Amino acid sequence: MTFSEAARRVSMVRREAGAMLIVNDRADLAMLLEAGLHIGQAGGGGRRLPSEVFAAAVK
Numbered sequence: 001m002t003f004s005e006a007a008r009r010v011s012m013v014r015r016e017a018g019a020m021l022i023v024n025d026r027a028d029l030a031m032l033l034e035a036g037l038h039i040g041q042a043g044g045g046g047r048r049l050p051s052e053v054f055a056a057a058v059k
Helices: 003-017 027-033 051-057
Strands: 022-024 036-038
Touching: 003 027, 022 027, 027 036
Parallel strands: 022 036
Antiparallel strands: none
16 A cells, blocks of 8 residues: 555544544645645745645645
């Protein structure tokens, strides 16, 4: 099973259970899985998200 397949299964189970899923630092996966997004602490690598990705991830 690939990571993507596993993530989709987890997302399906959490939806059925009415639970929330939080994805760490991966806006693309959060959007794909309709999950929440945690963006790392300040000073933790300095990675920036394009504003349109951030806006879509937190909608």
